[in-house]
Amino acid sequence: MLRAVLTHPTPAELLAFLREHVHAGGVTLHLAGELEVVYAGRAASMAEAGDRFVIVKADGSLQVHGPRGVKPVNWQPRTDFLQADLEDGCVLLHAERRSPAEVVRVRVLSCALVSALTLTDDALFLLQGTEAQMQEALARHPEVIEPGLTVLDRELLVGVGGLDLYARDAQGRYVIVELKRGKAGHEAVHQLSRYVGAVRPQVPGVVRGILAAPDITTPALRALEAAGLEFRRIEALPQVQEEALQPLLFQ
């Protein structure tokens, strides 16, 4: 897994190290030191310098981190071109991307540590508690939303975007359900409103719209009610939690 590591290399040593490892298959590079970074792309440009570290992964993604926070100070999700050079006695990392056109240039003023790792590809991976799981749970147990509700379809496409749940209530009225796994805001109300407006002309009778979420912002609730739509608080999904937790036990 560990291919090589150097502490306090000279620019020439660093350049040789980078050239040896940067384009080798499956290699992740980690370089810490005093760096100058320039980014230009999309609509913004940026310049920045200080104690930083750079990570270059095998897929060509590059990120420059500062002393704080999860978010990199500069990054490039995918590079079409990646090269290391000497310029004015300093190593220069140059990463380019087309479509959108972007450049990140990292000048290494001094390097304290550089390492090359071989990370084998992904391992098993589980995620639960997503909106997809919430949708699955409520499709199976629509009575949590409202007694007498029958689910007709999930992810039904209407114009642009898809309805989370398309159902019929006890009185036979069509019901459109929009799900949010977190607190619902304006955009959820507009989404639901848009779907209801798209379905109404296509079916006879009343079309109800229900926003189902664990919580809703106060202004969003006002907007929802003003639009004649409904909110259902989803407190818990007991069946789902048990089912979903099972895989964890067999880890």
Place this chain on the structure above:
Amino acid sequence: MLRAVLTHPTPAELLAFLREHVHAGGVTLHLAGELEVVYAGRAASMAEAGDRFVIVKADGSLQVHGPRGVKPVNWQPRTDFLQADLEDGCVLLHAERRSPAEVVRVRVLSCALVSALTLTDDALFLLQGTEAQMQEALARHPEVIEPGLTVLDRELLVGVGGLDLYARDAQGRYVIVELKRGKAGHEAVHQLSRYVGAVRPQVPGVVRGILAAPDITTPALRALEAAGLEFRRIEALPQVQEEALQPLLFQ
């Protein structure tokens, strides 16, 4: 800047290393190896294992990276509690956060490389090309949007949310301008539509809504026209670029 580095430490050596450096001031840790990660918090929980590396920064932020992508596979933006222990002969990193309650546990099955760096705090930093700059530019030169336009206000609050620009056209009609620095989509149309709807009842006469952006998606343009709103393509902001560059010189 480089405090310490170890290759292939035993669990006991690794534990001692972590305990020595993890709570020292201004230290960033980098640990690569075979890791098992469990996250639980908010609405989701997740389990995941494989060749990974962990970065713990001085602010307590923790991120676990896999072989691909800029985004970490697991992370914790801020930790209230961070601790390293031995469990079943493996080092276990335990990071907790209250409000929201979240836990990330990293079990180190094997460690190839661990390092401790001291990154001094931030350096100079420049950014340009933001929406705020675009707003400033168009407020000064509203003729780019439309000849005869007079800007009345910027960031005017109406109910919830704020108008980017509030203006009057050559015929004296009120105009609401929504800006996007990139390609405008649905959400920009909904935002503008919401603002226009909020302002209309409060002023006499016609209220126009203009979405000003370098580009717009086809569905968004259809929605915009259906709502009786307008699109203005903003190709370039020549005056702004010069002005915006000035502060750079004095940084």
Place this chain on the structure above:
DNA sequence: TCATAGATATCGATT
């Protein structure tokens, strides 16, 4: 603290 909106958002699915 809550609510809103921007972001070089990233990422995956689907057309």
Place this chain on the structure above:
DNA sequence: AATCGATGTCTATGA
């Protein structure tokens, strides 16, 4: 390639 929707989005800002 373009577009849309979700994200453990994160982060800044204002009420």
